[in-house]
Amino acid sequence: MSEQSHVKITKEAMSKAYVPYSNYPVGVLIITDSGNQYMGCNVENASYPLGNCAEASAIASMVMGGESKINKIYVMTKNDEGGIPCGGCRQRIREFSDASTEVIMCSPDGIKNRIHLSDLLPQSFGPEHL
Numbered sequence: 001m002s003e004q005s006h007v008k009i010t011k012e013a014m015s016k017a018y019v020p021y022s023n024y025p026v027g028v029l030i031i032t033d034s035g036n037q038y039m040g041c042n043v044e045n046a047s048y049p050l051g052n053c054a055e056a057s058a059i060a061s062m063v064m065g066g067e068s069k070i071n072k073i074y075v076m077t078k079n080d081e082g083g084i085p086c087g088g089c090r091q092r093i094r095e096f097s098d099a100s101t102e103v104i105m106c107s108p109d110g111i112k113n114r115i116h117l118s119d120l121l122p123q124s125f126g127p128e129h130l
C-alpha cells in the first residue's frame with residue numbers, strides 16, 4: 001500500500017477524534033514490521049487530565065492485535081507542519097521501536113516531515129535498561 005493511502009487512512013483516524021475541549025484532532029496510523037495497520041485518535045474527557053493521545057490509542061490497538069514492533073507511525077494534525085508527538089508519546093513509541101522506526105508527520109494535505117524516533121528522543125530510556 002502506498003504512502004498516499006496511508007495518509008488517507010491517517011486522515012480517517014483523525015476524523016474520529018473526540019476533542020470537544022481542545023478542538024485539536026490528532027490521527028495516528030501505525031504500520032508494524034509485519035505490515036499490519038493500527039489506527040488511533042485522541043479521546044478527551046471532561047476531567048481534562050484523563051484524555052488519551054492518539055498515539056496511545058493506536059499503540060493499545062496494536063498490542064491488542066498481538067504485535068509490538070512499529071515500523072512506521074504516521075501522526076496527523078490540522079497544522080501545516082504536521083503532527084508532532086508530545087514527549088510522553090515519544091516514550092510510548094520508544095517502547096515498541098528500533099533504530100529504523102520512522103515518525104511521519106502529516107497534515108491533511110500530505111506528508112510534511114519524517115524523522116527517526118531515535119532523533120526525536122535521543123539517548124532514551126527503554127526496556128533494555130531494566
Ligand code: THU
Pocket residue numbers: 019022024025026041042043044051052053054055084085086089
Ligand atoms: N495530542 C495527541 O493526541 N498526541 C500528541 O502527541 C500531542 C497531543 C492530543 C492531546 C489532546 O487531546 C490534544 O492533542 C491537545 O493537546
